[in-house]
Amino acid sequence: MSAGSLIAIIDDDSSFRVAIEGLVRSLGHRALCFSSAEDFLNSSKRPDCIVTDIQMPGLSGIELKQELDSRGDTVPVIITTARTEPALIAKARQSGAHCVLQKPFESETFIKCLDGALE
Amino acid sequence: MHGVSPPPDFPDSELLDLVIDSVVVTDANGVVALWNSGSQAIYGWTRDEALGRETSKLFGQDSTGPVTPQGNDWHGEQWRQTSGGKRRLIELQRRNVQLPDGRQGCIETGRDITAAREAEDELRKSEHRYRNLFQAMAASFWELDFFPVGKMLYQLRKAGEIEDYADYFARHPEFVREMMRQTRVVDVNDQTVKLFGRGNKDELLTSVEPFWPEAASDVYAASVVASVTGKLNYSAETRLRRIDGSEFDALFTACFPPDTLNKGTLLVGVIDITERNRAFAELGRSENRYRNLFHQMPIALWQVDSSRLLALLAELRTKGVRNLSAYMDDHPEFLATAMSSTRVAEVNRSAIDLFGGKEASDLAGSSTRYWKSNPATFRRLLEARWRGDSYFEEETRMNAIDGRVLDGLFTIAFPPALNEIGISINAFVDMSEQKRSLAALRESETRFQRIQAEFAHASRVSMLGELAASIAHEVNQPLAAISASSAAGLRWLLREEPDIGEVKALMHRIANDTRRAADIIGRVRDMALPAEPRYSTVVIGEAVQDAVHFLQHEIRRQGVNVSISIPEGLPVVMADRIQLQQVFVNLAMNAVQAMASTDRPRLEIAGTCKPENIVVSVSDNGPGIAEANLPKLFDSFFSTRQGGMGMGLAIVRNIVESIGGSIVARNRGEGGALFIIRLPVHSSGQTG
Numbered sequence: 070m071s072a073g074s075l076i077a078i079i080d081d082d083s084s085f086r087v088a089i090e091g092l093v094r095s096l097g098h099r100a101l102c103f104s105s106a107e108d109f110l111n112s113s114k115r116p117d118c119i120v121t122d123i124q125m126p127g128l129s130g131i132e133l134k135q136e137l138d139s140r141g142d143t144v145p146v147i148i149t150t151a152r153t154e155p156a157l158i159a160k161a162r163q164s165g166a167h168c169v170l171q172k173p174f175e176s177e178t179f180i181k182c183l184d185g186a187l188e
Numbered sequence: 189m190h191g192v193s194p195p196p197d198f199p200d201s202e203l204l205d206l207v208i209d210s211v212v213v214t215d216a217n218g219v220v221a222l223w224n225s226g227s228q229a230i231y232g233w234t235r236d237e238a239l240g241r242e243t244s245k246l247f248g249q250d251s252t253g254p255v256t257p258q259g260n261d262w263h264g265e266q267w268r269q270t271s272g273g274k275r276r277l278i279e280l281q282r283r284n285v286q287l288p289d290g291r292q293g294c295i296e297t298g299r300d301i302t303a304a305r306e307a308e309d310e311l312r313k314s315e316h317r318y319r320n321l322f323q324a325m326a327a328s329f330w331e332l333d334f335f336p337v338g339k340m341l342y343q344l345r346k347a348g349e350i351e352d353y354a355d356y357f358a359r360h361p362e363f364v365r366e367m368m369r370q371t372r373v374v375d376v377n378d379q380t381v382k383l384f385g386r387g388n389k390d391e392l393l394t395s396v397e398p399f400w401p402e403a404a405s406d407v408y409a410a411s412v413v414a415s416v417t418g419k420l421n422y423s424a425e426t427r428l429r430r431i432d433g434s435e436f437d438a439l440f441t442a443c444f445p446p447d448t449l450n451k452g453t454l455l456v457g458v459i460d461i462t463e464r465n466r467a468f469a470e471l472g473r474s475e476n477r478y479r480n481l482f483h484q485m486p487i488a489l490w491q492v493d494s495s496r497l498l499a500l501l502a503e504l505r506t507k508g509v510r511n512l513s514a515y516m517d518d519h520p521e522f523l524a525t526a527m528s529s530t531r532v533a534e535v536n537r538s539a540i541d542l543f544g545g546k547e548a549s550d551l552a553g554s555s556t557r558y559w560k561s562n563p564a565t566f567r568r569l570l571e572a573r574w575r576g577d578s579y580f581e582e583e584t585r586m587n588a589i590d591g592r593v594l595d596g597l598f599t600i601a602f603p604p605a606l607n608e609i610g611i612s613i614n615a616f617v618d619m620s621e622q623k624r625s626l627a628a629l630r631e632s633e634t635r636f637q638r639i640q641a642e643f644a645h646a647s648r649v650s651m652l653g654e655l656a657a658s659i660a661h662e663v664n665q666p667l668a669a670i671s672a673s674s675a676a677g678l679r680w681l682l683r684e685e686p687d688i689g690e691v692k693a694l695m696h697r698i699a700n701d702t703r704r705a706a707d708i709i710g711r712v713r714d715m716a717l718p719a720e721p722r723y724s725t726v727v728i729g730e731a732v733q734d735a736v737h738f739l740q741h742e743i744r745r746q747g748v749n750v751s752i753s754i755p756e757g758l759p760v761v762m763a764d765r766i767q768l769q770q771v772f773v774n775l776a777m778n779a780v781q782a783m784a785s786t787d788r789p790r791l792e793i794a795g796t797c798k799p800e801n802i803v804v805s806v807s808d809n810g811p812g813i814a815e816a817n818l819p820k821l822f823d824s825f826f827s828t829r830q831g832g833m834g835m836g837l838a839i840v841r842n843i844v845e846s847i848g849g850s851i852v853a854r855n856r857g858e859g860g861a862l863f864i865i866r867l868p869v870h871s872s873g874q875t876g
Binding site for chain 1: 679701704
């Protein structure tokens with residue numbers, strides 16, 4: 070279990086964002102919150118893992134992954150979503166995200182994903 | 189005798205006492221020289237009293253009367269006083285003579301014609317009166333000489349021809365015509381000239397034959413029979429003829445007063461009854477028209493005999509009752525008495541049918557049974573009569589004789605002319621049908637409204653179905669947050685040194701997220717609420733905000749720019765809050781969906797206040813509405829979307845119109861659709 074990693078949390082929904090940040094910190098990691106993919110990209114931060122929602126104004130989570138790919142950035146991405154469309158979920162998986170989690174998800178599931186992504 | 193020369197000696201003067209008339213001889217000075225017993229009989233003075241007196245002193249100075257001189261002979265009339273002071277009219281003949289002693293004198297004979305003159309005067313007056321009457325009568329009068337006819341009949345009797353005049357006349361019409369020819373017109377009055385003639389009275393002084401048409405001969409014959417059988421008069425309606433040949437209806441009356449019949453005179457009166465007959469015919473027709481009208485009228489009509497009731501009321505008045513209302517309060521039994529005194533005399537078919545009878549007699553009689561349900565109406569009717577009104581009407585209930593209760597309008601007319609003969613006419617316009625129809629209509633309305641509400645509900649639910657994904661998505665966010673927070677909270681608590689501060693913060697966040705989830709669920713539940721509209725004062729701004737909030741996920745997903753400009757303090761409207769939200773959700777949703785392919789989709793909702801109305805506009809910059817679709821836009825089952833039910837806008841319009849508002853749609857000049865909703869301001873003047 071990696072301690073003290075930097076996790077970027079990107080979601081336009083503030084209560085979810087804050088809740089995940091709390092969870093991440095309770096795991097001993099550090100968290101940075103962004104309400105949009107653009108904000109994150111502009112911040113030039115280099116986290117150890119990104120947790121992102123799909124549906125956001127502007128760049129979607131999937132598009133962010135594609136952007137990172139095109140930049141050659143291999144930081145692991147965990148995609149969370151409240152959407153349910155199977156096509157979208159498939160697309161998310163195909164983007165190369167480490168995990169795709171459908172909200173609401175069990176916290177244990179998330180922790181496992183995070184641990185796996187940080188390894 | 190005072191110094192007058194002794195009377196001359198007349199030879200044979202005793203002879204003069206045998207003369208009935210008065211003989212008086214006077215000298216040139218009017219002194220009486222001879223006075224017979226006839227004079228005493230007339231004037232009263234004896235010979236001894238009269239001899240030597242001046243006649244002017246005896247008979248009075250003011251002897252009046254015309255005296256006509258004829259040479260030496262005078263004759264005339266004079267009013268003279270008698271010894272008893274009476275005045276007598278004397279017919280006189282006088283001659284100047286020479287007295288035996290050679291002096292000039294005058295001899296007169298006199299006759300008392302007072303009585304005769306009075307009789308004459310009376311007769312003349314009577315004649316005059318009769319003449320006046322004869323002339324003046326508005327009836328046509330004839331004086332006929334029947335004498336020759338009498339002779340004809342006498343001949344007939346002598347010839348043994350007749351037992352029965354009537355029979356003979358019937359069998360011998362030519363005899364009757366001859367009788368007519370023998371009946372002479374002696375005199376006619378002005379009215380006869382007017383009625384029968386042409387301005388010339390003499391024309392009519394002929395026989396009566398021209399005035400009797402053939403067909404009327406039997407009436408003439410009957411009048412002759414009446415006269416010869418000792419009747420005093422005879423009258424009959426018949427047809428008579430004018431001098432110009434035209435005929436008319438007449439009332440013919442002949443009088444045969446016994447004393448004139450001997451002389452053969454009879455009096456006939458004729459009255460033209462053409463007018464009267466015409467009036468009767470008119471009356472008959474009128475009667476018929478009334479009867480027809482009464483019986484054919486399609487509303488229930490009754491002819492009521494109120495004579496007994498009127499007598500009752502009159503009795504009260506003579507007893508000194510002034511206020512009928514107060515009287516009836518003190519004597520509650522009077523109402524029942526009044527009802528039973530009011531009798532149904534005649535009814536028409538409509539009344540019989542309506543009131544459950546088979547024939548008119550079923551309904552006749554006392555009117556008590558018709559007022560069982562609502563005697564108060566009858567009471568007010570009595571009060572109207574008492575006041576002298578000629579008309580009364582009231583919506584009320586009456587009772588049919590088969591037990592049914594009838595709702596309707598009761599009217600009664602008692603105009604003075606009818607009232608005087610104790611008749612009034614009732615009409616009853618049955619509104620039971622109407623009332624039932626109204627009730628049915630109202631029920632229909634209610635059912636319709638319920639169905640409308642059901643539809644609105646169904647629409648909301650179907651919309652919820654459409655939004656299900658969106659809603660699920662929305663609810664999932666707080667749920668996920670709660671899940672993460674509670675996991676984190678546990679971890680914080682399980683540390684060697686539990687970070688209570690963190691846990692506290694987490695708990696707060698969990699509470700907030702729970703509330704958020706509950707809100708969303710609540711809104712969904714609201715939208716799914718069943719149909720009964722519940723009206724309250726609604727603030728438009730809040731309804732719009734709620735609607736946009738409800739759709740926030742869709743809005744965010746599509747990236748729609750939403751602008752809401754609804755000023756604070758707009759007046760409230762009276763509406764069902766959920767339904768009003770539904771309106772804005774529907775319009776906003778349509779706009780968002782329409783702008784699916786629009787680059788920078790923008791939804792604008794603006795509100796302004798006009799007098800009595802709030803106007804809200806919902807506009808987008810999508811492709812707008814096809815011109816062809818504009819007129820049908822709000823029709824039920826009209827949809828431009830594949831698989832769309834087409835209920836949304838129809839229901840929106842229903843909701844808006846059910847609170848007295850309106851909605852129109854058009855395309856904006858700069859592209860996109862514009863919906864304008866007008867909602868009436870709630871009149872209590874509250875603002876929100």
